[in-house]
Amino acid sequence: MTSIPASLPLRNDLIGEEPYGAPQLDVPVCLNVNENPYPLDEQVADSIARRVREVAQTLNRYPDREHVQLRQAFCDYLAHESGTRLGVEQLWGANGSNEIMLQIFQAFGGPGRTALGCDPTYSMYPEYARDTFTEWKVIHRRDDFTIDLDATLEGIADIRPSIVLLTSPNNPTGTNLPLEDVRTLLDACGRIQVAGAAEGTHPVVVIDEAYVEFRNPGTPSAVSLIPAYRNLAVSRTMSKAFAFAGARVGYLAADRGIVDCLRIVRMPYHLSAITQASALAAFEHTDLQLRRVAKLRETRDETAAWLKRQRYHGASLQVADSESNFLLFGKFDDRQKVFDMLLDRGILIRVVGPDHWLRVCMGTDEEMAAFRSAFTEVLSQIDD
Ligand SMILES: Cc1ncc(COP(=O)(O)O)c(C=O)c1O
Structure with a gap:
């Protein structure tokens, strides 16, 4: 209390x-x-200790604000994990995907804007909305927890949200969102004008893939759609598959334009040198x-x-x-x-x-x- x-x-x-x-x-x-x-393997813990020791004596300086080395590591990991090679400018890191998501709401939400999701879903979404004065609206999932695609498309057309936020696999249900549905939603959003925004603006579609590494083998990730859609953002985290929840590292893959929007709202030097060093060490041992x-x-x-x-x-x-x-x-x-x-x-x-x-x-x-x-x-x- x-x-x-x-x-x-x-x-x-x-x-x-x-x-x-x-x-x-x-x-x-x-x-x-x-x-x-x-727990992390000994080898991973040793690499973290070594890398953190190396940066310890540089802590009098601010870290690399653009965390370029780490963004390169995200690129390499995504190429390995999802088969899609993106450029460094298409990746962005933060303190957990919680912070990524807050930055998305800060950049694309705000007074007069609405974010749309499909519930039941992750209970933090309404909080990002509240904290950024964004309205949060939901379309209910079906009894089997799959999204109701028609109702969601109707909701998008009626509400004209600036953010469509979907989770795959969804928390707390574990439900996968088929890539075909993501494509249909992206195409629909490409035809929608965001309410209250300038002419020619379309909703940003965010797929929260916090748990995606646990998907069934052969299931594609929404990362594979990024080269084709400029309004798609895929949020990921090292908290789950990488057993790195305590380190607080999340990241976003998207068109460079979306990354540049997040760069406007991020706090200066938001990713500490210690966080960057630890994540780089973890990526030395991806397998x-x-x-x-x-x-x-x-x-x-x-x-x-x-x-x-x-x-x-x-x-x-x-x-x-x-x-x-x-x-x-x-x-x-x-x-x-x-x-x-x-x-x-x-x-x-x-x-x-x-x-x-x-x-x-x-x-x-x-x-x-x-x-x-x-x-x-x-x-x-x-x-x-
Ligand atoms: C769907 C979903 N997204 C994002 C997060 C945030 O994870 P983190 O901030 O640790 O990256 C969680 C955490 O449980 C989650 O369930």
């Missing part, structure tokens, strides 16, 4: 608001914030870092199959199709009770998304075994 004296001139629209964030509890098994459960992504995909598929075999009040559980490192499962009459009972057993998951559903992110084999055993116990007690 916040403790804000009434004498402080907090913005009127922020009065009564609470800071965003899942509880950070000290429990044995944390499966609540979609982190990568595997090692990504080895565990395949393992987490397996864990996800096994856990989904196991959850579907569990019974709650005599019926099988539902599990949303996920191409991510987490699963949304339900439905529970009282999801808070299930969450609390798991927490009593040392397992922290997340109450998020539509009512009656819970989200669990994939852990190590030991953590998943602990989850299964606690959840089996919870289900049997509930059904007693």
Whole structure:
């Protein structure tokens, strides 16, 4: 809970608001914030230590504001991971994709502008909108959590947003957004004039690919569409697949024009020399870092199959199709009770998304075994 004296001139629209964030509890098994459960390899940690040591004596100077070396590393990684080679001027980094997204809202949102998304989706989006005085509107996803393409196209035509923000795979559902749909949306946005903006302006379509490395093999990334669409931006992060959440590194791939818009709103020297050095060190070991992504995909598929075999009040559980490192499962009459009972057993998951559903992110084999055993116990007690 916040403790804000009434004498402080907090913005009127922020009065009564609470800071965003899942509880950070000290429990044995944390499966609540979609982190990568595997610590960095020794070799990666050593490279980070070496690179950080090298920059330590230059910390009296500001870092490279344009973080060119790191942007080159993003390019090389994307060429390797998604098969699309972009130029350095098409990449941009920030402190987590949270900051990338805030910069997008700062550059393209604002008073009189609307951003459009498809819910249920990542719960930070309305906060970026609030913080930049942008209106946030949503089109509801279908029952299977895929986007309703026709309704979304209609929404875009009616609202004429400046930002269309879609997540693939989506959080908290894990749903992939087919590239064909992205193309259809981009083509539609190319024909739409943004409400309240200058003649000839079109919505920016942002695909948040925070979890994209966990997608099923063979699924293309929206990065492959960047050469063809100037209004497309793809946001990525090192937090998930790279097990780098604590380092805070996110990045954006887009046409150079979009990157130049973000350069206008970024804070000067927003990426510290230590952050840049750490990320460069992690990219020295891309294959090692990504080895565990395949393992987490397996864990996800096994856990989904196991959850579907569990019974709650005599019926099988539902599990949303996920191409991510987490699963949304339900439905529970009282999801808070299930969450609390798991927490009593040392397992922290997340109450998020539509009512009656819970989200669990994939852990190590030991953590998943602990989850299964606690959840089996919870289900049997509930059904007693
Ligand atoms: C969909 C989505 N986008 C972006 C983020 C932000 O990630 P980060 O700021 O760590 O890059 C998250 C974090 O959980 C997320 O779920």
